[in-house]
Amino acid sequence: MLGLIVMVYTLLLLPISVLRHALGRPHAPHTKHCRSTTPQSPSLSPSPIKAHFLRTICTSRPIPPRFSSSLVRLVLRLPTLYFLAKSLLLWSTTLAQTAHKFPSSDRLLSLASWVARYDTAALCWFTFCAVCGALCVEALARGLEGANSNASPFNLFGYAFLLHIYSSPMTHGTKLQDLPSRPDKHVVFTIILPLLQLAIVHCLGIKKSWSNHRLIPSAFVSIIALIHFHWVLWFSDTTYPLLNYMPCLFESILLFVTFLAIFLTALTQIVAEGTVSRPLFGHHAVLLPRLDEDFSIALLRMGTASLETSSVAGLGNEVSDVAVMPPLRDQTEVGTVALSRFGVDYISHSLDGYGRHRRAKKGFANEIKNVKATSNDGDLWLDLAWFREFVKFTVGVARFFKQLYTLSKDFLRSPRLRPLSFPHTQDTAPLDDYLQSERVDGQDVYDRFIRGEQLSDDEYDEYEPTSRSCSSSVESLSSTSDNMESNAYDDQIETPTWLITHRLR
Known part of the structure; x- marks a missing residue:
């Protein structure tokens, strides 16, 4: 293969003008001074055109080919x-x-x-x-x-x-x-x-x-690979090759996140404004894939932008006051744009803060002051743009799960109200009826004493409750409750004597 390339390269380097001049040059006539006495064989003596052509090949220096051809x-x-x-x-x-x-x-x-x-x-x-x-x-x-x-x-x-x-x-x-x-x-x-x-x-x-133009072929092949992956995963009895399982799964997640963000953005615009003025969730010219970009890089960039659009802000709007410290000196790093002969290579945002509180500025606050020129030399086997976008996507995913973890932890730690437990009135009703009946009996004894009737303690030897329901309810109580109720009953029998003494005084 190398010999074939060298042969083709040598043929293309020959000047076309020299070939035309060699092939179209007229035959020079012999003069008197160039006469030859010895005849030459026509098979051994080359013609002037062929001799000039061979001299041109041997002496001509190759010129750079036109690679635009x-x-x-x-x-x-x-x-x-x-x-x-x-x-x-x-x-x-x-x-x-x-x-x-x-x-x-x-x-x-x-x-x-x-x-x-x-x-x-x-x-x-x-x-x-x-x-x-x-x-x-x-x-x-x-x-x-x-x-x-x-x-x-x-x-x-x-x-x-x-x-x-x-x-x-x-x-x-x-x-x-x-x-x-x-x-x-x-x-x-x-x-x-x-x-x-x-x-x-x-x-x-x-x-x-x-x-x-790498976007169209890479997108075509990637879509075919994703269709094949999901068809094997959901509709086939065989297993998908494990070496390509994770890349296809990763691209599927990115596509789902991107389309979900686009759908939510369009739905929000329809509900709020009545029309879709911005089809994407950010700057239209920046997020759209370019023809000279690989499909995986474009998909990774759009997935990162969709994560940064939500940032779990809707789940954590209710926050407490945040104490903002005054910014220190030399904490702001201005943005930088790198330019090459083919255009903008990359753009770094302005950074503000220090350590863990370092944040990137957005919008009009993202002021770019440094301009840096870059060369076209790069690694042949490593796509730096893909890794750069992958790092941005990883940071976005980490922020998403961090905020989701914080929200879940706050929800689990929040106090919960429990209903107050009140005693059931049906269980205490028989005991209340029994005590009320005892109070009525005591009042009856006092009324008989006022009327002058003779009172004796013997008449209480054979005491029966006023209602059978009260006695049945009292009998169902524990032994401890029975003793307490019997003592209370004895005290209630002695109550008239105490009441008599109190009235006489």
Whole structure:
């Protein structure tokens, strides 16, 4: 492959004007001074045009090619495009065979037999080499153009680990007799998707104006991956490959959070204003994905913005007074904007506060005073923009759960009112009736004494309660209550004597 690239590069470096001059130069006539006495063989003596052409090739210095030309960019990517297309053909045929959907046609019989005899480990190694070659050519082309070398993020280490794991026969689910074993059809599909995205981006790099349009292919492949993930998760009996489980789950959560924030924002505007004036939950121009941005980065940024929009403010509006300390000196860090030859690289907000109380300014308070120029040099295998947005999203999630934990703790610690327990009136009614009857009997004895009737203690020997309901209720009490009631009854019998003494005085 390297020899083919060098050969094509050498041919493209030849000046076209020199070739035209060499091929179109007229034959110079012989003069008197150039006559030759010895005849030369026409097969051994080269013509002046060919001699001049050979001298031009040997003595001409190569000029820099025009990398803006689509022809040059196509020729530079032809070898890697061939290897990527071959890898896609092999894996697509393998997917059709493992899913038992390969068409039974005589024309495709040779292709099916060739792919079926291809060893899985050799196929994984060939795919890995094709991916590495495509990434190297892409980095070389962007370096020669002076563009950002980090424009095509590809998780090479994760993809290599995926190929390494499923190249072993121990992880294969389809095993045929006298043929190499194959992984499960869902595993083959997850291997094809990153390869398809890289091939599409590599093809778009042929045209210079399309070389940075990564949003559409990355979004297309990511949506297909999410549809496949949820279909396997909810409607299939087989399990989804564990290596791609967490990324798909993470993107699903981000999509849910983003769409939920958009729906709540639109619903709030309809209820409050009657119309949707702002379709997104922030600055429209800032949050919309750009064509030169990867889908995962755009989704991560929008998910972070949706978390910052709510910030659990609706659940914690009822707060106590907050004592604000006067700001100290040298606590404000002004914002910075980094510029490169392709535009704005990143923007850092103005920070105010110290330590844990450090907060970012927003709105008109976010004043940017520092301007810094950055170079285009970057890591070839690390997407710094994705990690920067991931850190912002992680901070937003941490703040969300921290405020939710504080709210839950305050709710659990709050005092709760319990209803007062009153004694049941039905249980005390018989005892009250009994005491009332005793008071009536005492008053009757006093009235008989006033009338001059003779009173004797013997007539109380055979005492019976006034009502059977009172006696039955009193008998159901405990032994302790019976003793107390009997003592009270004896005291009540002696009451008339005390009353007589009190009246006589």
